[in-house]
Amino acid sequence: MHKHHRALGLASPREGGVTALDIARQRPAASVTLVRPHAARRAARFFVEKFPGRSMYAVKANPEPALLRELWAAGITHYDVASLAEVALVAETLPQAVLCFMHPVKSEEAIAEAYFAFGVRTFSLDTMDELEKIVAATATDGVAATDLNLCVRIRVSSDHSKLSLAAKFGAEPDEMKDLLIATRQAADALGICFHVGSQAMTPAAYGEAMERVRAAIVEAAVTVDIVDVGGGFPSWYPGMEPPPLEAYFEVIGRAFEDLPISYSAELWCEPGRALCAEYASVLVRVEKRRGDQLYINEGAYGALFDAAHVGWRFPVTLVREEESHTRDMAFSFYGPTCDDLDHMAGPFMLPADTKAGDYVEIGMLGAYGTAMRTRFNGFGAGMTVEAKDEPMASLYAEIEERREASNVVTL
Ligand SMILES: *Cc1c(COP(=O)(O)O)cnc(C)c1O
Numbered sequence: 001m002h003k004h005h006r007a008l009g010l011a012s013p014r015e016g017g018v019t020a021l022d023i024a025r026q027r028p029a030a031s032v033t034l035v036r037p038h039a040a041r042r043a044a045r046f047f048v049e050k051f052p053g054r055s056m057y058a059v060k061a062n063p064e065p066a067l068l069r070e071l072w073a074a075g076i077t078h079y080d081v082a083s084l085a086e087v088a089l090v091a092e093t094l095p096q097a098v099l100c101f102m103h104p105v106k107s108e109e110a111i112a113e114a115y116f117a118f119g120v121r122t123f124s125l126d127t128m129d130e131l132e133k134i135v136a137a138t139a140t141d142g143v144a145a146t147d148l149n150l151c152v153r154i155r156v157s158s159d160h161s162k163l164s165l166a167a168k169f170g171a172e173p174d175e176m177k178d179l180l181i182a183t184r185q186a187a188d189a190l191g192i193c194f195h196v197g198s199q200a201m202t203p204a205a206y207g208e209a210m211e212r213v214r215a216a217i218v219e220a221a222v223t224v225d226i227v228d229v230g231g232g233f234p235s236w237y238p239g240m241e242p243p244p245l246e247a248y249f250e251v252i253g254r255a256f257e258d259l260p261i262s263y264s265a266e267l268w269c270e271p272g273r274a275l276c277a278e279y280a281s282v283l284v285r286v287e288k289r290r291g292d293q294l295y296i297n298e299g300a301y302g303a304l305f306d307a308a309h310v311g312w313r314f315p316v317t318l319v320r321e322e323e324s325h326t327r328d329m330a331f332s333f334y335g336p337t338c339d340d341l342d343h344m345a346g347p348f349m350l351p352a353d354t355k356a357g358d359y360v361e362i363g364m365l366g367a368y369g370t371a372m373r374t375r376f377n378g379f380g381a382g383m384t385v386e387a388k389d390e391p392m393a394s395l396y397a398e399i400e401e402r403r404e405a406s407n408v409v410t411l
Contacts, residue, residue, distance in 0.1 A: 019389045023283055024319045024359035030382030031298040032283040033370055037070045039278035039391050040366070044074035047275065050246060052253035053267025054078060056100060058231050059086045061272030061367040065093040067279055072097065080231075080270040081120075084110040091118050098122075102193065102228075102270065104130060104153045104169045111137035115145070122149040124193055126171045128182060135186050150183050151191030151228055152176065156212055160205035161197025161232055162240065163310060170194065173212055180220035191226030191268075192216060198273060198368075200232040201242050203251035210255035217260055224261045226268060233274035237364055238313045238349070245274065272367060278391040279366030283319065286358045292331050294354065298362070299335010299342040301376040303369040307333070307344035315363040316348045324351035337377035363391055 023032050047055035056078035057071050063086060068079075072094050079090045082103035087110075090097055100122035101114050114120035115138045125131050131150070138145040155170025171179050184190050192213050196205040206229055217224050229252050234242035256267045282303050288295035300308030307314055318324055330347035331354065350360065373381050 018385060018387060020281070020283055020317075020319045020359075020361045020387065021321070023385055023387075025321070027285075028283070028383065029285070029297070031285070031296075031302065032382050033303075033365075033384040034281050034283060034361070034387040035064075035066065035366075035384055036279060036281075036387050036389075036391050037066070038388075040067055040070045040276055041074040043275045043278065044071045044076050046245070047269075047271060048075040051249050051269055052256070053269065055275075056080045056098075056268060056270050057275050058102075058270045058272030059090060060371070061231075062276045062279065062369075062371045063089055064370070065089070067276060067366075068093045070279075071275060076275070078268075080272075084113055087114050087118050087120060100124075100149075102151070106130070106133070108133050108137045121147055122151065122191075124151040124153050124191075125183070126153040126155075126169055126179075128179065131179070131183055131186060144186065146188060148187050149189040149191060149226065150187035151193040151226060152179050152183050153193050153195070154209075154212055154216055156194045156196055156209035157205070158197030160200050160202045160208075162199035162201065163197055165195045165197045165232075173216060176216040177220040180216065180222050180224075184220075184222045189225040190222060191228055192224055193226075193228035193230055193268075193270075195230035195270075196232040198232055199234045199237075199240065199242075200248075201234060201240065203243060203248040205232065206248060207251045207255055210252070210259070214255075214259055224259075224265060226266050227256060227259065227261070228268040228270065231270045231272045231274075233269070233271045235273055235277035235364060235367070238315055240313075275367075277364045277367040280370050281361050281363040281387075281391055282365050282370070283359055283361050286354065286356050286360060287336075288356050289354070292329065293334060294331050294348075294350075294360070295334045295336075296360065297336045297379070299333070299337060299344065299379075300339075301337055301342060301374045302335060302379060302381075303365045303373055304333070304335060304344050304362070305372040306368055307346070308335070308341065311345060313346060313348070314365060314369075316350055317361045317363070318351050318354055319359040319361050324353055326352040328352070336379045339377070366391075 058080040078098045080102045099120045102124045104126040158164035158166035284296040284298045306312035328349040329352045333344040335342035
């Protein structure tokens with residue numbers, strides 16, 4: 001009993017935490033977030049060791065300070081931040097971290113405070129307006145800063161990605177020449193960055209984007225010091241099984257080697273999802289079953305925004321003392337608020353005898369999951385507990401099977 005008490009919120013990291021079943025036995029009424037520091041460390045080490053350049057973490061995917069500290073400990077020293085609040089949060093949590101303000105549209109006030117109060121030197125932009133804003137906001141007594149790393153974001157296709165980022169940001173290829181030449185004059189180091197969209201399902205997305213980078217460099221005939229391939233590195237979800245990350249790194253590394261840039265130029269990437277998707281899962285309770293619909297205590301206004309709004313299928317497992325012997329069937333979920341929109345179509349495959357009172361673990365919510373929670377209708381974040389088991393053992397069994405079948409290496 002004493003041990004179980006600790007399971008509910010007081011699990012000591014030194015003891016390695018608990019399992020989803022340990023928590024379910026306590027029958028918590030609110031959803032419980034299970035965090036797995038070992039999964040984040042593993043992902044970070046993978047990028048640090050295998051990506052052929054520098055990996056910075058895109059903080060928006062999950063800004064939890066405990067996660068930031070794990071990534072730092074595993075060797076991630078650079079952080080892609082997009083707001084002044086993220087700048088302040090990372091600076092406070094990791095005072096030694098290098099911050100890169102990679103949102104291409106910022107307020108002049110945010111740029112100035114990031115530069116003068118937090119020492120940020122790296123900024124992205126996709127228009128002349130933004131370039132002028134950065135130059136003005138970082139000047140001292142009318143004298144322009146000489147220590148800026150400025151990355152021009154080029155628009156690339158999101159065709160290979162599950163979530164597009166092509167419409168909102170990025171200079172058109174025909175605007176790049178003037179923008180690169182003007183930025184070169186304001187920058188100590190000049191970069192080109194892009195984002196292929198989140199959950200890019202093929203390495204070709206990066207290969208094609210690098211072709212645009214090459215064309216822009218050739219046309220502008222400027223010296224480029226940094227090529228930043230952005231985020232978009234995929235994770236495993238049901239129905240979305242991407243090639244191994246090594247295949248992405250290989251395409252990127254080869255394309256980088258082929259660019260007309262100097263030997264001292266740096267290659268950067270900005271993974272969000274791939275570093276933290278496995279960091280968190282959420283243990284939910286079924287409060288009602290109506291046919292193939294399960295009413296659970298987590299939803300669209302909680303950690304399941306993407307499941308509700310872009311039809312994301314997260315892996316699920318029934319967490320029960322005795323394994324169910326019924327076959328799986330397709331369920332959809334309703335969240336706890338009174339809103340019809342609080343609906344996740346799935347399909348989520350669970351044993352046919354799943355019923356009210358059961359606990360279900362929903363996996364891969366470390367990226368764009370727990371970070372999206374609101375307090376709408378009185379349902380907010382419940383307890384967070386450190387777990388020592390693998391994230392979604394069921395999903396891993398599936399990955400393992402496919403790995404053996406295809407003889408590829410994944411995370
Ligand atoms: C969101 C974002 C990322 C991270 O994208 P993932 O798909 O999570 O890897 C990286 N860079 C920028 C500029 C972003 O906006």
